[in-house]
Amino acid sequence: MEDEEQAEKNMHKEGRAGVLSTAGHTTFRSSNRSKVPLIICSFIAIFIVLAGIAVLTIWLVYRPRRPNFRVISAAVYQLNATSPPFMSTAMQFTVLTRNPNKRLSVFYDQFSAFVSYKNQAITPQVTLPPLFQEPKSTVALSPVLGGAQVPVAAEVVGGMSMDEAYGVVGLSLVLTGKLEYKAAAGLTIIKTSIGHYRVYVKCDFFVGFKRGLIFGPMPLIGSNDLACRVDV
Template sequence: MTEEHRRKKTSSEMTRYAPTDLRRFCCTFIVIFLLLAGVTTLIVWLIYRPHRPHFTVVGAAVYDLNTTSPPVISTTMQFTVVTRNPNKRVSIYYDHLSAYVSYRNQQITPPAVLPPLFHERKTTVALSPIIGGAMVPVSLEVANGLVMDEAYGVVGLRLVLTGRLRWKAGAIRTGHYGVYVKCDMLVGLKKGFVGEVPLLGSPECSVDI
């Protein structure tokens, strides 16, 4: 075998194996990078591990509740909701918050848009949204149920808050997560009464993220 033939053979082998080696190197690099990124994310999560915020209804007022024209209801209500951020290292941004009231799983107010909220670590914030003020179509069952509950003096309502939140830990901010807050309560309400109504208990809300 001549020197020139040997050189051509070596060059051919290098050309044949170089792309394979390059692909193997790229795959190895990507796997190592993903492993390091996963480990880093897990460590950050274990350190900061955000807990769900807590919501509690502490006050309610009814300024109007008109059920005289079924199947349409008009009502204006106000609720005082206390929300607590239990996290020591994580703050919360709330975006696109809205609230509405339902009765027997049927919405009886239009959604009320709430301003964005930044919730610092280990703090408590009170919200007092006024909800309603417009006619809402309902079923006859809902209209008749409200009339009967008002006559009895106890009405079961559900306050619902929906929106999106982000967690903030130091310079790290997460993407958006949907948040759904459901507050079931019993209020003492007689027909024709206007103003602050008693809450039968101080219901803590369920929070889904």
């Protein structure tokens, strides 16, 4: 009898130990599973921080700067503001664009130009060919604009006639398109992250007219008016 009671006690002890061992194993596995999402989130956070540091480093090294535009000459071959509501003009400009970046080239695409007077277009919009500009370089553009009649408001025609009689006409050359920065070796640096920039260039200037002279090259008045505003 004593042997049977001892055996039964041993079986109870082994059963309890098994339950405790199983419970501990279950608790350990449950704890490991709860740590997995935390580890994954930590890896993602570290990756995002490292990627941000890399992008910031590239940006600081290359540091894209806006290009510069200047109008240096203008030629007016036709300026007919006497048949409202239409105006016909023919003009040619020489524009210098400079890339001030040391390590980045500039690529212009879908570039177009037109002339405006008092914020109203007086020439049709003309598409310009794509332009690739090397670092620290200057390129001259000579767009020919006009040649077709453009409908304008009556106050535009009246204002143009008065300005011609006075001898000074204020005009604006507007250039719009897309701009992309590229490394000097041709590898695109920011295309994948930012893409193309929209670029808007507006050059406000005054042209001097003299009555009785045939249209042609006109003097630009005011050196402070030659620089263009560039929005990228």
